[in-house]
Amino acid sequence: MATIRRAGASRxxxxxxxxxxxxxxxxxxxxxxxxxxxxxxxxxxxxDEPEAADAMRALYPDTGRAQIxxxxxxxxxxxxxxxxxxxAAFRERASHVAIVxxxxxxxxxxxxxxxxxxxxxxxxxxxxxxxxxxxxxGHTGGLARATVRVVNVLDALGTDVVLVETVGVxxxxxxxxxVADTVCLVTVPGLGDDIQAIKAGxxxxxxxxxxxxxxxxxxxxxxxxxxQMLSLAKDRPWKTPIIRTSAQTGEGLPQLLxxxxxxxxxxxxxxxxxxxxxAAARAEVEALLREALLRExxxxxxxxxxxxAVARVAERSIDPYAAVEELLRR
Amino acid sequence: xxxxxxxxxxxxxxxxxxxxxxxxxxxxRDAGMEVIYTGVHQTPEQVVETALQEDADAxxxxxxxxxxxxxxxxxxxxxxxxxxxxxxxxxxxxxxEADWPGLRKVGVERVFPPGASLEEITTYVRAAVPxxxxxxV
Numbered sequence: 001m002a003t004i005r006r007a008g009a010s011r012x013x014x015x016x017x018x019x020x021x022x023x024x025x026x027x028x029x030x031x032x033x034x035x036x037x038x039x040x041x042x043x044x045x046x047x048d049e050p051e052a053a054d055a056m057r058a059l060y061p062d063t064g065r066a067q068i069x070x071x072x073x074x075x076x077x078x079x080x081x082x083x084x085x086x087x088a089a090f091r092e093r094a095s096h097v098a099i100v101x102x103x104x105x106x107x108x109x110x111x112x113x114x115x116x117x118x119x120x121x122x123x124x125x126x127x128x129x130x131x132x133x134x135x136x137x138g139h140t141g142g143l144a145r146a147t148v149r150v151v152n153v154l155d156a157l158g159t160d161v162v163l164v165e166t167v168g169v170x171x172x173x174x175x176x177x178x179v180a181d182t183v184c185l186v187t188v189p190g191l192g193d194d195i196q197a198i199k200a201g202x203x204x205x206x207x208x209x210x211x212x213x214x215x216x217x218x219x220x221x222x223x224x225x226x227x228q229m230l231s232l233a234k235d236r237p238w239k240t241p242i243i244r245t246s247a248q249t250g251e252g253l254p255q256l257l258x259x260x261x262x263x264x265x266x267x268x269x270x271x272x273x274x275x276x277x278x279a280a281a282r283a284e285v286e287a288l289l290r291e292a293l294l295r296e297x298x299x300x301x302x303x304x305x306x307x308x309a310v311a312r313v314a315e316r317s318i319d320p321y322a323a324v325e326e327l328l329r330r
Numbered sequence: 331x332x333x334x335x336x337x338x339x340x341x342x343x344x345x346x347x348x349x350x351x352x353x354x355x356x357x358x359r360d361a362g363m364e365v366i367y368t369g370v371h372q373t374p375e376q377v378v379e380t381a382l383q384e385d386a387d388a389x390x391x392x393x394x395x396x397x398x399x400x401x402x403x404x405x406x407x408x409x410x411x412x413x414x415x416x417x418x419x420x421x422x423x424x425x426x427e428a429d430w431p432g433l434r435k436v437g438v439e440r441v442f443p444p445g446a447s448l449e450e451i452t453t454y455v456r457a458a459v460p461x462x463x464x465x466x467v
Contacts, residue, residue, distance in 0.1 A: 036413050039385035047333045110334060111359035117380065118369035124376040131383055135334065135364045 023051035027058045030157055035130070038157060042132055045149040056149065059156035064277070066155040068162045069260060070180025072142060072202070075168025077186045078212040080119035081247035082256075083165050087123050089257055094160035098130045099123075100150055101165040102143050105135040112136075116165060130154065142166035142173030148284055151179055171201040178280045181273060182263045184256070186210045187226075189218030203229065206240055207267075208259045214244035214252060238266055301327050332466075335363045335459050338386045340377045341370040342405070345395035350423060354390065357448035358455065374401055378408040381417055387459045388418035398425050398433065406437035418455070418462045422446065 023044070029037035045052045069086070071079050083099055090097045101116035112135035123129045132150060139145040143166055151162050166176050176183055185206035203209075209230075211223050226242050241259045245252030267273040298306075309323040318326075339355045341348045348370050355365045366384050368376070381389050389409075393401060402421065409417060421433065422442040430441050439458065442451055460466055 035382055039383055043385040105364075106359060109360050109362045111362045112334075112364045113355055113359050114364060114366045115369075117366060121369065121372075121376065124379050131380075133364075133366050133384060137334075 023054045024058060026051070027055055030153075038130065038153075039132075041153055042150050045153055046134065046144070046146045048146065052149070056152070059153055062156035062158075063152045064155065066151075066159050066162050067264060068151060068155070068164060068180045068182075070164045070166065070176035070183040071186060072166040072169050072173070072176050072183060072205075073186035073210075073212075074170070074188070074191060077168070077188045078247040079165050079168070079186050080116040082184075082186060082210070082212060082245065083116075083163050084120045084123060085247055085250055085253055086163055086257070087120070087129055089253060090161045090163075091126065091128055094128075096128050096130075096159045096161075098132070098154045098159045098162045099165065100132050100134060100147060100154070100162060102134045102136055102147060102167050104167045105137050107138070110137070130159070136167055139175075140173065141175030142169045143175045143179065145287075147175075148179050148280070169202060174202060174205045177205045177276070178283045181267060181276065182207045182260050184208045184210050184260065186212050187222065188213045189216050189222045191222070207238065207263045208256065209240055209242045210256060211242060211244045212247050215246050215249075219244060237270060238263065238272070335388065335455065336366065336384060336386045337363050337388045337390055337455060338366045338368065338377065338381045338384060339390045340368050340372045340380070340392070342372045342374060342377055342391050342401045343393055343395045343397040344371065345393070346370045347394050348392070350394075351390075351392040354392070354422065354448065354451060357452055358390075361452035361456065363452075363455070374404040374408055377405055378412060378414065381409075381414060382412050386417060387463055388420065388455055390455075391419070391421050393421060393423040393425060396424070398423075399429060402433050402438050403436040409437065416463050418458050420454070420458075422451070 026037050026041055030041045041055055044055060071083050071086075073079055080101065083101070087097050087099055099120065101114070103112055103114045103116060105112045114133035114135060116133055117131060120131060123131065134144045134147060134150065136144045143164070147164065151164060154162050164176060164179055166173065183205050185202060185208070187210065189211065209226050211219055211226070213219070223242050223244060230240055230242070243252055243256045243259050245256055267276070305327060309318070309327055312318045313320050313323050337358055339351055339358070341351050355367050358365045366380060366386060368380055377389060377391065380386070389405070391401065391405065398421065405419065409415070409419065418439060419437050420440045420442070421438050425433070425441050425443065427443070433441060440454060
């Protein structure tokens with residue numbers, strides 16, 4: 001059994017305690033490397049259960065130590081396969097690696113198929129790798145709302161490297177920048193011309209550009225388009241490298257690891273790392289604040305008043321702006 | 331507490347026919363559950379480790395190879411070892427009815443034979459998980 005924590009916590013056959021009494025017990029057991037407790041803790045923060053705030057209070061001081069690498073890009077680009085390779089490579093020098101993989105929730109049923117593990121099967125029984133799948137649960141930025149919290153917990157429990165895989169993204173899902181120290185954008189040949197490459201959004205957040213499936217036709221053109229796009233961006237202190245990989249065969253992986261390491265050391269020495277973490281902290285506090293204010297406001301307005309206002313807007317006897325003004329007046 | 335039920339759907343053993351497992355996974359998704367799908371050729375160790383890390387509420391194993399009398403007892407043993415006592419284990423596929431009582435003894439709470447309706451499966455999981463977990467979901 002065990003462990004995402006430091007080695008030595010191996011206790012085969014020890015039954016995990018049922019229904020942990022308090023979150024502090026749970027945190028203690030998670031710290032000792034009990035995987036069941038770690039998994040439970042992740043569930044608690046994912047669902048924002050009542051114990052989540054206490055658990056986070058206990059763990060937060062220990063966050064900020066892990067290296068967090070984000071992997072984003074369009075669906076089917078090979079993100080999971082690449083993450084599988086990266087996890088194995090990081091494990092060669094780190095004792096604890098975690099993967100947090102996000103897949104979309106159905107907008108209709110709220111259910112989800114979380115299938116990233118299919119590509120990570122060789123890693124399932126590596127005691128030093130912990131994999132957690134998350135559904136986006138209606139959040140649209142490429143991650144789930146709770147992904148930051150899940151990463152924080154894993155970080156606090158002593159994980160050395162956390163790989164965060166986003167849902168398959170389009171052009172605008174850039175939340176991963178709020179979680180990761182280094183963002184790898186995985187694209188593939190044949191997705192579009194050079195105009196796609198100069199559009200705003202996702203390409204701007206890439207610290208490392210990966211052209212995966214580089215053995216396919218069109219890889220040269222894709223790499224060239226990306227290089228041209230990058231040459232238009234003047235005065236960027238970090239020169240975003242373009243790495244060609246084949247996640248399937250592992251080709252280009254050493255170069256990718258090298259690029260990630262270079263970005264990390266640049267980021268640490270240039271102050272970028274600090275800036276980014278500060279921006280992430282702001283984003284998280286603001287998001288929590290918004291949620292809290294919204295809950296409070298909902299309580300104050302009340303469902304009955306809200307429904308009445310909505311009904312009047314629907315029958316056009318009042319406009320939406322006026323409805324909001326009225327609801328905010330007490 | 332209101333949250334999606336999390337189910338691991340796995341194909342254990344050597345047969346590679348995962349159409350049924352995929353159809354069930356899809357049905358559970360459409361019933362609002364989060365399905366962790368791991369693909370074919372899973373060992374009992376991989377299945378249980380996945381359920382452990384994912385904090386799954388239930389494990390559904392599809393078997394068409396006839397290895398159920400080996401695979402399920404092993405999964406049950408590992409679940410006990412890892413403390414997954416409140417996780418629901420159910421199965422489906424080609425499993426003769428004569429073997430059901432024996433499987434029940436090793437923790438397989440329900441077996442769905444060919445022809446079982448998707449509605450039956452999703453209704454069952456939704457009702458059985460809260461009982462097993464001892465919480466409302």
